[in-house]
Amino acid sequence: MQLNSKLGALAVLLLSIAPQASQAGIAVSITIAPPVLPVYVQPPCPHEGYLWTPGYWAWGVEGYYWVPGVWVAPARVGFLWTPGYWGFASGIYAWHAGYWGPHVGFYGGVNYGFGYAGVGFAGGVWAGSVFRYNTAVVNVNTTVVHNVYVDRTVINNTTVNRTSFNGPGGIPARPTALEQTYAREQHFQPTPSQMSHEQTASRDRNQLASVNHERPATASMDSVNGRAYNQQARIANGAASARLTPGQTSRLEAREANVNREVRNERQANGGTLTPQERQQVNRQQNNLSKSIYKDKHTPQANQRAEQHENARREEK
Numbered sequence: 001m002q003l004n005s006k007l008g009a010l011a012v013l014l015l016s017i018a019p020q021a022s023q024a025g026i027a028v029s030i031t032i033a034p035p036v037l038p039v040y041v042q043p044p045c046p047h048e049g050y051l052w053t054p055g056y057w058a059w060g061v062e063g064y065y066w067v068p069g070v071w072v073a074p075a076r077v078g079f080l081w082t083p084g085y086w087g088f089a090s091g092i093y094a095w096h097a098g099y100w101g102p103h104v105g106f107y108g109g110v111n112y113g114f115g116y117a118g119v120g121f122a123g124g125v126w127a128g129s130v131f132r133y134n135t136a137v138v139n140v141n142t143t144v145v146h147n148v149y150v151d152r153t154v155i156n157n158t159t160v161n162r163t164s165f166n167g168p169g170g171i172p173a174r175p176t177a178l179e180q181t182y183a184r185e186q187h188f189q190p191t192p193s194q195m196s197h198e199q200t201a202s203r204d205r206n207q208l209a210s211v212n213h214e215r216p217a218t219a220s221m222d223s224v225n226g227r228a229y230n231q232q233a234r235i236a237n238g239a240a241s242a243r244l245t246p247g248q249t250s251r252l253e254a255r256e257a258n259v260n261r262e263v264r265n266e267r268q269a270n271g272g273t274l275t276p277q278e279r280q281q282v283n284r285q286q287n288n289l290s291k292s293i294y295k296d297k298h299t300p301q302a303n304q305r306a307e308q309h310e311n312a313r314r315e316e317k
Contacts, residue, residue: 088167108166109173
């Protein structure tokens with residue numbers, strides 16, 4: 001704990017002196033390797049024009065914590081997100097923060113998935129002021145998002161590398177000449193909602209790698225503070241990792257569906273909004289559901305199933 005406190009203080013110091021104009025430089029440097037990337041489900045895009053920003057391991061006072069992948073509004077129309085990445089060199093793991101710009105630059109060759117396969121972004125393109133989504137690699141709610149296309153040629157069918165850092169012992173990728181050109185373009189730092197999203201994750205102990213054993217309870221969200229899909233994602237992640245049995249998954253999904261149905265009905269009855277009393281009731285139901293999800297996913301039997309599932313997955317590689 002004393003080591004973590006010292007490293008956390010170093011992280012705060014480095015963050016305080018990092019350039020704020022673009023967040024493209026090295027923001028944090030430590031001596032402990034980041035965990036592997038977790039496997040998780042991407043929620044559907046909730047609004048036209050939102051872009052996917054993949055989840056990542058950030059460093060705080062108590063060690064690594066997971067910042068959920070989330071759909072966000074871009075810094076400006078026409079801009080794309082270059083994810084941050086950890087780079088290892090000379091015994092130090094340095095965090096290269098993500099940024100917005102006209103092109104996707106170098107992000108360490110890290111395969112974050114959902115269009116970020118290590119180089120560029122295959123999840124969609126800007127067509128003037130409209131963003132078009134490639135539904136071959138990103139999840140889109142087509143009832144609200146209509147600017148879609150399908151390009152399966154970008155899908156990488158090789159084994160996914162979950163390594164989360166670049167450099168010796170990690171991913172050996174180097175910036176291409178084009179990516180070096182993109183690095184010299186004007187960049188913009190994460191939006192206030194993105195920064196708030198990271199700060200919220202830093203305050204949630206369930207996101208700490210030391211607490212969740214590198215399997216974050218909340219791996220993805222449909223939007224900043226988007227709690228509804230948060231629950232669905234946690235259930236889906238629990239089923240995918242074998243922490244939840246089929247029966248538990250069905251019961252939890254039914255409870256979440258009931259809450260969502262009540263919300264829809266109450267909004268229709270009240271002109272599209274919830275009354276303060278209805279909102280409190282929904283929060284109570286979601287809190288109870290959240291507790292049930294956590295309880296079911298962290299029993300000794302769930303831990304054993306997850307370990308067996310992970311061992312079987314490794315043997316298949």
